[in-house]
Amino acid sequence: MTTELRATVHELVQKGKGILAADESGPTIAKRFKAIGVESTEENRRAWRSLLLATPGLGQYVSGIILYEETLGQRADGGDPVPQLAARQGIVPGIKVDAGKGPLALAPGDEITHGLDGLAQRLEGYKQQGARFAKWRAVYNVSGTLPSRAAIVANAEALARYAAVCQSLDVVPIVEPEVLIDGDHTQARCAEVTEDVLHEVFAALYRYGVALEHMLLKPSMVVPGKAQARQATPAEVAEQTLQVLRRTVPAAVPGINFLSGGQSPAEATANLDALNRRGPHPWQLSFSYGRALQEPAMQAWRGQAANAQLAQKALLQRAKLNSAATLGEYSASMEAAD
Numbered sequence: 001m002t003t004e005l006r007a008t009v010h011e012l013v014q015k016g017k018g019i020l021a022a023d024e025s026g027p028t029i030a031k032r033f034k035a036i037g038v039e040s041t042e043e044n045r046r047a048w049r050s051l052l053l054a055t056p057g058l059g060q061y062v063s064g065i066i067l068y069e070e071t072l073g074q075r076a077d078g079g080d081p082v083p084q085l086a087a088r089q090g091i092v093p094g095i096k097v098d099a100g101k102g103p104l105a106l107a108p109g110d111e112i113t114h115g116l117d118g119l120a121q122r123l124e125g126y127k128q129q130g131a132r133f134a135k136w137r138a139v140y141n142v143s144g145t146l147p148s149r150a151a152i153v154a155n156a157e158a159l160a161r162y163a164a165v166c167q168s169l170d171v172v173p174i175v176e177p178e179v180l181i182d183g184d185h186t187q188a189r190c191a192e193v194t195e196d197v198l199h200e201v202f203a204a205l206y207r208y209g210v211a212l213e214h215m216l217l218k219p220s221m222v223v224p225g226k227a228q229a230r231q232a233t234p235a236e237v238a239e240q241t242l243q244v245l246r247r248t249v250p251a252a253v254p255g256i257n258f259l260s261g262g263q264s265p266a267e268a269t270a271n272l273d274a275l276n277r278r279g280p281h282p283w284q285l286s287f288s289y290g291r292a293l294q295e296p297a298m299q300a301w302r303g304q305a306a307n308a309q310l311a312q313k314a315l316l317q318r319a320k321l322n323s324a325a326t327l328g329e330y331s332a333s334m335e336a337a338d
Contacts, residue, residue, distance in 0.1 A: 004170040005214035008132045011092050012172065012216065013255040013284050016323045017063035019174075021259070021290035022049050023096035023135065024068065032291070038303035042070070050076040050085070051301065052294070055312040059090035061319035066094045066135050066174070066288070072126060083130030094133035094174070095126045097162070101139055110151035113138045113158055119165050126171075133172035135218065136162040140178065142185045142193050142225065152200050160204035163215055173210070174257070174288070176218035177201050181262050183225035187232050191222045191240050198248035212252035218288050219245075220261045221271055234274035242278060251282035258285070260292035265318055266335055268292035273325035286326045293318050 012019065024032065030040035038044055049071045052058075065086050072095055076085040083093035099115030113136065123134065138155035140147040159175050166173035179194050198219065205212065222240040223232055232240070249256065258275075260268040268289055275285050287293075296318055301311035324330040 002211075002214070005167060005172055005211070008092060008172045009214055009216070009254055012064045012133065013286075014063045015284070016326055017061055018287035018289070018319075018322055018326060019064040019066060019094075019257050020052065020058075020062050020091075020293055020319070021066045021135075021288050022052055022068070022071065022294070023066040024290065025100060029068075032298060033303075036298055036302045044303060045070065046074045047077075047305070048298075048301065049074070050082065051308050051311060052297070052315060053082060053085045053089065053091070055315050057316055058319060061316075061323040062089075062091055064092040064094055064133065066096055067131070068096055069126075072129050072131060081130065087130070092132050093130050094135060094172075095131040096137075097122065097126070097134045098136045101137075104151050104154060107148050107150050109141055109143070109146045110148050111139055111141065112151070112154050116158060116161055116165075119162065120169065123166065123169050123171055127169065131171070133174060133216075134162075134166050135174040135176055137176040137178055139180055140193060140197055141180055142183055142189060144185075144189075147193065147197075152197055156197070156200040156204040159201055160208040160210060163205060163210045164208040167211060167214060172214060172216065174216045174218050175201065175205070176259065177220075178259055178261060179220045181220070181223055181226050184227035184229075185225040186228060187222060187224040187236065187240055190224060191244055194220065194222055195244045195248055198244065202248060202250065212250055213254060215253065216255045216257055217249060217253055217283075218257050218259055221258055221263075221275075223261075223263070223271075226262060234270045237271045238274035238278055241275060242281075245283075249283065253283050255284045255286060257288035260287075260289040263292060265292045265295055266332070269318075269321050269325045269330055270332065272322065273328060273330035276326055276328035279328065284326075287322045289322065293322065
């Protein structure tokens with residue numbers, strides 16, 4: 001077990017590299033396509049994700065890609081299965097395995113993630129298709145009273161059970177507890193919730209015997225709600241996020257790959273850079289961005305095959321900037337560079 005898991009973690013946690021999240025669910029990708037005037041058909045989704053992975057040089061900055069179940073079974077423009085295209089770039093293919101979220105019973109405003117039933121069987125199939133790591137997302141709504149204790153405990157339990165199933169099948173789990181930025185809560189409230197959530201997640205992982213050396217954490221940064229009048233500077237984000245991580249995340253975890261969680265591409269990069277400028281840290285701090293990596297490329301593409309090179313250039317530039325941020329070497333002036 002350990003050899004395969006160790007090898008996958010080693011390939012994912014590389015200096016200067018991060019993970020591209022391309023695992024948007026059907027409704028999410030439809031919303032993003034609608035914004036650029038593209039219909040969300042199976043062929044358009046295939047073309048878009050194939051374009052991302054075919055970007056020349058992407059493997060220089062990206063070590064892994066999280067795919068949606070549909071994409072895992074599709075073929076790229078050249079006819080190769082999408083996971084093979086990723087592997088040729090030196091990018092480890094992974095898979096989103098949760099089945100989405102829904103209301104948590106008797107806990108108004110809280111949500112729980114579904115998908116544990118049949119997970120082992122599904123993972124075995126995904127592994128045969130080339131997936132070597134997996135991702136499960138739990139979400140926490142924030143207010144003066146949310147999330148409830150029940151939601152914090154229930155989602156931690158689900159994340160730990162998922163991670164244990166993954167490791168039993170030699171699949172590296174990415175554990176994603178996302179504290180949402182919807183609302184007008186302060187940065188201090190976000191820090192309080194994030195600390196509670198991460199404490200509970202690692203207690204559950206310990207109970208289920210999950211090897212921390214063979215998993216990755218994908219948390220949110222500690223930021224105010226997007227409706228909060230006062231937003232935080234990158235320095236403030238770094239200070240508060242690191243304080244919470246040091247209190248909750250054991251040093252045995254090899255990598256922390258942040259989600260962008262609704263931050264703009266430039267904000268997500270600047271905040272990651274500020275975090276790494278305060279190093280060294282016991283874990284590698286990197287990215288696992290979806291929209292914050294894809295948005296400029298999607299704007300360039302707009303569903304037109306003729307725009308493929310422009311889109312790939314935009315993706316590569318964003319990946320390069322985030323790579324610099326993982327080393328604490330990013331500056332805003334680089335945004336204007338061609």
